Amino acid sequence: MDILIYGTINSVSLALMALGFALVYGISRVANFAHGALYVVTGFLTWSLFKGAGLNYALSIALAMLFTGLIGALIYQFFLIRVRGMAISEIIASYAIGLAILEGFRWGGFKGMTYTLPPFVEGSMVLAGTPVDYHRLLVVLIGFGVVAFLWAFTHYSRIGLALRGMAQDERAALMLGIDSDLMAVVAMAFGSMLAGLSAVVLLPLGNIVVEKGYDVLIQAIAVCIVGGLGSWFGAVVAAFIIGFAQIVTVVWWGAHFQMVVALLAIIFTLVLRPSGLFGRQKELEERV
Amino acid sequence: MLEATDLMVFYENMLALNNVSIRCDESRIVGVFGANSAGKSTLMYTLSGIMEDIRKKEEMSGGERITVLGRIEYMGKEITRLKPSKRARLGIVLCPERRRIFNESSVLENLRIGGYLASPKQAKETLDYVFQLFPAIEKLKKRVGGFLSGGEQQMLAVGRALMAQPKLLLLDEPLMGLSPLIQAILVRSTREIRNQTGISIIVTEQYARPVIPIVDYAFILENGTAVLEGTKQEMLGNPDVRSAYFGVEEEGGKS
Numbered sequence: 001m002d003i004l005i006y007g008t009i010n011s012v013s014l015a016l017m018a019l020g021f022a023l024v025y026g027i028s029r030v031a032n033f034a035h036g037a038l039y040v041v042t043g044f045l046t047w048s049l050f051k052g053a054g055l056n057y058a059l060s061i062a063l064a065m066l067f068t069g070l071i072g073a074l075i076y077q078f079f080l081i082r083v084r085g086m087a088i089s090e091i092i093a094s095y096a097i098g099l100a101i102l103e104g105f106r107w108g109g110f111k112g113m114t115y116t117l118p119p120f121v122e123g124s125m126v127l128a129g130t131p132v133d134y135h136r137l138l139v140v141l142i143g144f145g146v147v148a149f150l151w152a153f154t155h156y157s158r159i160g161l162a163l164r165g166m167a168q169d170e171r172a173a174l175m176l177g178i179d180s181d182l183m184a185v186v187a188m189a190f191g192s193m194l195a196g197l198s199a200v201v202l203l204p205l206g207n208i209v210v211e212k213g214y215d216v217l218i219q220a221i222a223v224c225i226v227g228g229l230g231s232w233f234g235a236v237v238a239a240f241i242i243g244f245a246q247i248v249t250v251v252w253w254g255a256h257f258q259m260v261v262a263l264l265a266i267i268f269t270l271v272l273r274p275s276g277l278f279g280r281q282k283e284l285e286e287r288v
Numbered sequence: 289m290l291e292a293t294d295l296m297v298f299y300e301n302m303l304a305l306n307n308v309s310i311r312c313d314e315s316r317i318v319g320v321f322g323a324n325s326a327g328k329s330t331l332m333y334t335l336s337g338i339m340e341d342i343r344k345k346e347e348m349s350g351g352e353r354i355t356v357l358g359r360i361e362y363m364g365k366e367i368t369r370l371k372p373s374k375r376a377r378l379g380i381v382l383c384p385e386r387r388r389i390f391n392e393s394s395v396l397e398n399l400r401i402g403g404y405l406a407s408p409k410q411a412k413e414t415l416d417y418v419f420q421l422f423p424a425i426e427k428l429k430k431r432v433g434g435f436l437s438g439g440e441q442q443m444l445a446v447g448r449a450l451m452a453q454p455k456l457l458l459l460d461e462p463l464m465g466l467s468p469l470i471q472a473i474l475v476r477s478t479r480e481i482r483n484q485t486g487i488s489i490i491v492t493e494q495y496a497r498p499v500i501p502i503v504d505y506a507f508i509l510e511n512g513t514a515v516l517e518g519t520k521q522e523m524l525g526n527p528d529v530r531s532a533y534f535g536v537e538e539e540g541g542k543s
Contacts, residue, residue, distance in 0.1 A: 082348070083348075084345075084348060085345050085348060085349050086348075086349050155397070158403075158404060161397065161400050161401045161404070162401060162404045164390070164393065164397075164401065165390055165393070165401035165404070168390040168391060168392055168393065169388050169390060171338060171341070171384075171388065172384065172388035172389075172390065173401070174338060174341055174372045174373060174376075175336060175338065175372065175376065175381060175382040175383075175384060175388075175449070175452075176376060176381065176401065176402050176404055176405070176448065176449070176451075176452045177373050177376030177377050177381070177404055177405040177452050178373060178401075178404050179371070179373040180341075180373070182373075
């Protein structure tokens, strides 16, 4: 029962971390290696607004997420757009930006264990003999909410449909009047806000530390590689596989093996099935 | 409506279009015929602005150097350097060679993505119109685009382009690889589109015979140069054109 409950919670957390990365890659083919940095940025922004400026908690979260979305859009508009289409340059550029942000925080004195956010709802309950706190249950609810929202957004809204068109065939989308540069900015802003959302939802479970940025990036990449780059559905499935594998490992071997699971998942996927479970490049790569 | 003068397109030093001038008037169907690599698709990409996007991307990644010279005027405005999405907004919509359907989306979604520029009311009206034009794809509404046959995909591609509310529709080899039966349906609906909506259409094809009955004016491209142009009657009256592009051998003519 422990495994089922905490496995689900862990899986949903992983899915939340990875969805922003998967979304940006799926639409604009930019691997946003600044993802983890944006996660930490939202954490510190929320903390600054809430604890520093004394704003309302919900308002701080909303502002921090909006601001992170804006930062993502600016990163795309001013840096990534210049190297668009060159995969290696995109990765180096976005990773460099992420490094600059994270190490900038460290240099600026944001380190140690003093930065924490309170959970949304205090308290806990016993679920089928396992104690769970309300906030973790809320994480699961929010996770499912985000997936449902994303699905509806990409199937029924005009912008969402345009984004999916662009993800499938950018040039065909251009012919229909969909501005690919604008859409890529929208996707990046949206992906950054998702990184921000996962940050404000997950950070109350621990401390806000710079290292979280790297941690989240690795987890997100692991999930996306296992699920198949560019596939959101694959990302969700992979989050559940890795999520449960991690919890099983924690229960049977020990907590410090948790990270190894994600890294091994990357290696095994790349060896056995490089395009992941639901990768778009599947046909192409396997034919070559 | 659209007038392109002295278009020249180079890929590096290779000349793909050489001094091509073509025009299309309001509510006309113009045919552009030519063999493989005569420059038909290059012309369509240049008119729709996709060439600008390709050029920009190649330049950014240090790939092929593409040069576009000449002037394109559309409804009295110069659009030679305009982005493709802006041109689509003005009403120039390209239905590309090999269709480029969104393979993972259903037929209905393909059409709805095509309706990006349409208002909700326009989108609904056009959707009804497309299904009336191609009843075959209405039955396949829920089918995923990649699982359609070539003919169904082509109908979907034309429908998707119509959803973008074109004033000038560019059809690049719409009949390629299709059976004569499907070809006839597409040719008939192309004429219907023009007659019922007044949209101007430029259609390219390798083989002129199926399309020539519906065109008002035609150009013939050879190795990137427009070697001949004229009305349908002039084209049909020209023995060289007849044998080379219509597959009609004149008795006692050149073999």
